[in-house]
Each structure stands twice: as C-alpha cells, then as structure tokens.
Amino acid sequence: MDKVAEFITRIRNAGIARHEKVDVPNSNLRQGIAKILRDHGYIKAFRVAQDGKQGLMRVYLNYKNTGQPSFEKLQRVSSPARRVYVKSDNIPVIRSGMGLAILSTNKGVISNFEATEQKVGGEVLIKVW
Secondary structure (H helix, E strand, O other), rough: OOOOHHHHHHHHHHHHHHEEEEEOOOOHHHHHHHHHHHOOOOOEEEEEEOOOOOEEEEEEOOOOOOEEOOOOOEOOOOOOOOOOOOOOHOOOHHHOOOEEEEEOOOOOOHHHHHHHHHHOOOEEEEEOO
C-alpha cells in the first residue's frame, strides 16, 4: 500500500472521529510530511518511538474552536500509479495561498512556499487546506 496515502487517511479519519492522537508506522517520508504539517499548524506535534525495525510515530491533532480539525481537506495528488511532477515555475498555489502543497524534491520534503523560494520542482505529494 501507498505509505503517504495510508498516513493521510489515518490523520483524516482521526480528525473526523475527533481523536486527540493517532499512531502510524514511522518512515523518513512521513516524518518530513508531519514536520511540514506541524510547522503550518495543521497538527499540534508528533513524536517518534523506536520499537524494533520500523518504529511508531504518534501524531497529535490540532482542532479549531468549533471542534473541527484544523484542516478542511487532505488530498493525495501523486500516487504510485500516477506520478505528478512540477517544474519550479509551475509549483501549485492552493486556495490562493491559504492552503498548502507538500512536494518531494531533491532537497527533501518541502512545502510549496519553500519550493518557490528555492526555485526547485519535484513530485507533488499532498494538497492541504
């Protein structure tokens, strides 16, 4: 199964069920995505616990005052069957700059804002708003 799709599905489902936290298997890609989501306020925090080979990552969700998750939609863009790549001059702007796109580049996993600053393109992994 797709690691990124499973990760965002678990976060989305935990947000709908109004859970405080959700546990997911750990990977460097998931850590990079979680760091960007934390830096932009979509999740509170995340912690990594090593247990055997892979480890476990606990993601603490962030909610608005209304009790709704801080994200309205988490959408997987690129998938193993259909990769979506963008050049540095075609980096997507989500919801007129109010949303976020997460890209996998040669400089690591970065947001669309950082990719625009650094003038790098890559694979569009997720759209969040």
